[in-house]
Amino acid sequence: MKKFLIAAALAATSCTQQPQPVRDFFDAGNLTVITAFANTRQKTMALLFGNTAAGRSARAGYRHPEPGAVFRLVIFEQTDNQNWYGSHINGAVRSVESISVAAGGQLVYRLEQGSAPGKPTARIAAIFAHRPAVFPPQL
Amino acid sequence: MKTTYKPVLLAATAFLAVLLALQWVRKPVENPPVTRPIQAPAEVTAIFRKACYDCHSNETKLTWYDKIAPVSWLIAADVEAARTRFNFSTFDSLAPADQQGKLWEMVNMVAMGRMPLKPYAALHPEARLTGTDLDVLKKYVRSLSPSKYHDSTVVNQEAREFEQLQRETKTIHVRPVAANGIAYLPDYRNWQVISTTNRFDLHSIRILYGNPAAVKAAKENRPFPAGSILVKAVWNSIEEANGDITPGSLNSIQMMVKDPERFPDTAGWGFAKFNGLTLKPYGKTALFNTTCYNCHQIAEKNDYVFNLPAISPAKP
Numbered sequence: 001m002k003k004f005l006i007a008a009a010l011a012a013t014s015c016t017q018q019p020q021p022v023r024d025f026f027d028a029g030n031l032t033v034i035t036a037f038a039n040t041r042q043k044t045m046a047l048l049f050g051n052t053a054a055g056r057s058a059r060a061g062y063r064h065p066e067p068g069a070v071f072r073l074v075i076f077e078q079t080d081n082q083n084w085y086g087s088h089i090n091g092a093v094r095s096v097e098s099i100s101v102a103a104g105g106q107l108v109y110r111l112e113q114g115s116a117p118g119k120p121t122a123r124i125a126a127i128f129a130h131r132p133a134v135f136p137p138q139l
Numbered sequence: 140m141k142t143t144y145k146p147v148l149l150a151a152t153a154f155l156a157v158l159l160a161l162q163w164v165r166k167p168v169e170n171p172p173v174t175r176p177i178q179a180p181a182e183v184t185a186i187f188r189k190a191c192y193d194c195h196s197n198e199t200k201l202t203w204y205d206k207i208a209p210v211s212w213l214i215a216a217d218v219e220a221a222r223t224r225f226n227f228s229t230f231d232s233l234a235p236a237d238q239q240g241k242l243w244e245m246v247n248m249v250a251m252g253r254m255p256l257k258p259y260a261a262l263h264p265e266a267r268l269t270g271t272d273l274d275v276l277k278k279y280v281r282s283l284s285p286s287k288y289h290d291s292t293v294v295n296q297e298a299r300e301f302e303q304l305q306r307e308t309k310t311i312h313v314r315p316v317a318a319n320g321i322a323y324l325p326d327y328r329n330w331q332v333i334s335t336t337n338r339f340d341l342h343s344i345r346i347l348y349g350n351p352a353a354v355k356a357a358k359e360n361r362p363f364p365a366g367s368i369l370v371k372a373v374w375n376s377i378e379e380a381n382g383d384i385t386p387g388s389l390n391s392i393q394m395m396v397k398d399p400e401r402f403p404d405t406a407g408w409g410f411a412k413f414n415g416l417t418l419k420p421y422g423k424t425a426l427f428n429t430t431c432y433n434c435h436q437i438a439e440k441n442d443y444v445f446n447l448p449a450i451s452p453a454k455p
Contacts, residue, residue: 019359020359021358021359022358022360022450023358023359023447023448023450023451024358024451025331025332025333025354025357025448026332027331032328032329033328033332035385035386036335036345036386037344037383037384037385038335038337038344038383038384039381039382039384040337040384041381041382042382045335045337046335047332047335047346059304059305076335079448081336081446082449083251083437083441083445083446084247084338084437084438084445085243085250085277086246086280086284086338086339086340086341087336087338087339087340087446088336088337089334089335089336089446089448089449090334090335090336091449130385132304133372133374133386133389134300134303134304134389135372135389136311136389136392136413136416137303137304137310138311138325139310139311139312139314139323139325
């Protein structure tokens with residue numbers, strides 16, 4: 001018993017010496033950012049991610065989203081940036097929504113986390129209203 | 140008795156002689172003329188006068204002991220440095236945008252407790268700023284940076300840039316390099332996003348990316364190790380009356396590279412900023428690195444990085 005307690009104590013101390021993650025970032029996997037937006041009245045900040053097909057579809061104005069395209073919208077709480085008066089920074093995730101384009105071109109909407117402010121068709125229209133942010137051209 | 144007294148007297152005389160000689164080595168602070176003083180409401184300038192003017196103006200008031208070397212040397216060096224950062228006596232000669240930027244920086248320096256300098260505030264309690272003073276300053280800087288809803292300049296520029304993006308007509312043939320040697324790195328688009336921010340001082344919306352080394356350090360809230368790279372994409376924001384903020388024209392791509400051997404004087408960080416769609420490097424000489432670092436000192440406790448989200452509460 002005594003040996004076990006010592007081992008447990010050692011394990012506990014070695015655990016506290018290991019750096020523990022204290023910040024969580026939203027992991028979008030292999031998706032990249034299409035655009036960012038915010039609303040100061042609703043106190044939200046958002047990132048719209050997508051795969052390559054989604055990026056192409058967004059650049060083309062979402063007219064005929066390509067089959068295989070995956071969009072993911074993450075909405076965060078808006079918080080004050082503690083390091084700079086004059087800046088907001090994203091807080092906790094409020095919701096995650098996704099739109100995938102099926103082989104026949106049908107749009108499949110899913111609410112993955114939280115609640116969404118509207119029905120799927122309205123949400124798809126709202127998400128597809130965001131044209132991509134202009135990043136620098138390729139080298 | 141006489142034998143012990145003499146050396147002490149001798150030492151005291153020598154000390155006074157050296158002290159006297161020191162007074163001619165360097166002149167105490169001088170006050171050049173006030174040419175273009177800051178133009179601001181009286182309640183704002185009153186705060187600046189009581190807390191900042193002794194160092195950041197040409198109206199430095201010295202006490203008698205401030206004028207005695209070597210104390211006067213320390214003060215002269217501080218005042219000289221302070222006046223190069225900004226000088227309220229010539230402040231109005233700066234471009235309006237530069238004045239605005241400096242004023243927001245001042246407010247943040249005060250908010251973070253970095254200014255007035257602690258040793259100065261200890262000797263001059265009247266210079267300390269109250270919460271009310273800070274509120275007055277915050278209200279003032281906000282009044283300088285009002286939202287311009289649906290700003291047509293940004294909207295039209297974004298429309299042109301988006302068209303170029305759609306047609307993919309623009310390419311960059313040569314990799315841009317900043318004056319301190321930091322080269323633009325396009326890989327960031329596949330990196331982890333650390334945060335998104337929007338600013339109501341400069342009216343921009345941004346995304347901060349980190350390479351794996353930087354992301355690991357940020358997750359564990361540790362100082363960034365050598366090899367960490369942060370890249371921030373910044374757009375001029377389009378703001379609407381309903382609260383919407385969306386990215387407008389591309390402002391810049393900014394980088395922070397941790398390389399203590401190359402950048403020992405700026406806490407190991409090399410900074411870079413590539414402006415607009417042409418990614419024109421900011422800064423004619425490598426000195427710009429110090430300018431970036433000076434302002435980033437406000438975020439010293441985060442290893443000089445401003446845009447890290449708050450730490451999550453401990454999990455049970």
